[in-house]
Amino acid sequence: MAEPGSYILRTEAKDEVGILAGVTGLLAEHSISIAESHDFGDPVSGKFFIWVRMTCPEGMDMAAFEKRFAGFAEWRKMQFSIRPADYRPRVLLMASKMDHCLSDLLFRHRHDRLGAEVVGIVSNHDDARWHADRHDLPFHHIPVAKETKAEAEEKLLVRIEDSGADFVVLARYMQVLTDDLCRKLEGRCINIHHSALPSFKGARPYHQAYSRGVKLIGATAHYVTADLDEGPIIAQEAVSVDHRATPDRLIELGRDIEARVLARAVRAHAEGRVFMSAGRTVVFD
Template sequence: MSHTYILTLSCQDRRGIVHGVTGFLLERAGNIEEAAQFNDTDTGLFFMRVRFSCPAAEPDELRQALAAFAEPFGMTWGLHPVAEPMRTVIFVSREGHCLNDLLFRWKSGLLPVDIRAIISNHRDFYQLAASYNVPFHHVAMTKTNKAQAEARQKEIIDAEGAELVVLARYMQILSDDLCRHLSGRAINIHHSFLPSFKGAKPYYQAHDRGVKLIGATAHYVTADLDEGPIIEQDVARADHTATVEDLTARGRDTESQVLARAVKWHSEHRVLLNGHRTVVFR
């Protein structure tokens, strides 16, 4: 029986990394199905993603062997069985277009995720969650209960074993503590082409500046508001006749598509962190 895995790695660039990785897999009768690599000449870092099949190889055995192999290279690495969809929790507030899009793509088999729960500070989408048979958790958020509310959110995330948290138009700022807890595994969709128009009401800011392009940005969540490493962006055209309402309506499709692509690439282990940037093997 053959198992399929995705190996991701990064380290300081040096000769022999690709040779070493392919030799390691060859010794275990591994068959490479897909491979991509990138050498960042600015930082001297090397990044690689390999999808491979390996007969009768168990994850724990491979991880143990990989740890020994990676040590001389100083590699940061991960091994991910393809057959295991990424356990995911979605946060949402009162704008449901991104949530609805993600749920539809998931149920259609277009996203390799397992949506385990939806968390919201409002009750608006409990029926939508029920229609997909996904547990819905209403966690009210006020100025006075933020710590308790986030403790409850963290409890749900940890209980579900979530590897990914998606902020699908969740209109609350996460605390520094929760950002650290979710470091590298929380994706936010910002309805603007960052770094322009950060913070609240970006469509109002865009309209005020008379932009001719509106955009959306999917990025990893950090304690610095709307400053996390960018995964994906896209734009839609606008003109002088567009109202704020027009920009908002036009932007919804862009937001949904950008977030879906970011979630897909992350859940396929195509996104590697490179400081405050990302390497995306599309």
């Protein structure tokens, strides 16, 4: 839990000499302490990114400070945002029958370790309803069939809007979103999939991996785009395995990794630690 008077500052500007010094100097002028700070100059995009968690003096006029900072940002042609560190963006979780990622996210939410406020669960099956009941969350059952996919996605968009969700997480939601929906959710929809198995698409990927004697398994959390499983990557993890790992053991390891990686990605997005740069992500994890 963030301490009182704690804020998160995000900035993005053209990479030029003096940007970091200008920002930190402005904070020092207002007696603002820096609790955590990250910065990166991307040589590809030519942009400079800053993420700061700062602690302001008691009774500080934040509106006046933001006005002062806005003047500096205009001079530097800088995009910026300032928000309370304890702000929790609203997230709608989506899942199908496999619930390991959903269960993990809800556990972290219950203990304020997710960085976001869960506002509901959507599923194309009724299996996940008990999770919603247990956590006192709205549950929306939206069945999906080939002939009803367009209608189902319209209902989903209504649910997202009605819930006030800032972003959506596909916690092993086993339906491919249409290109149109991907575009509408661009930059605010996170997915998880098995990343270290690029040759094993379709059903039973871990069984396919076992038959090929795979030595590495992992997972990738990424933003959803119209290019299936090719969106900008937020978080990844991989572990080594050997010939002793059965398909069941690979599945067990894979699901543990999926849950961890997705949770890291959700928290990074919720805390504003993810920046886009030349089509890829800069993540201050």
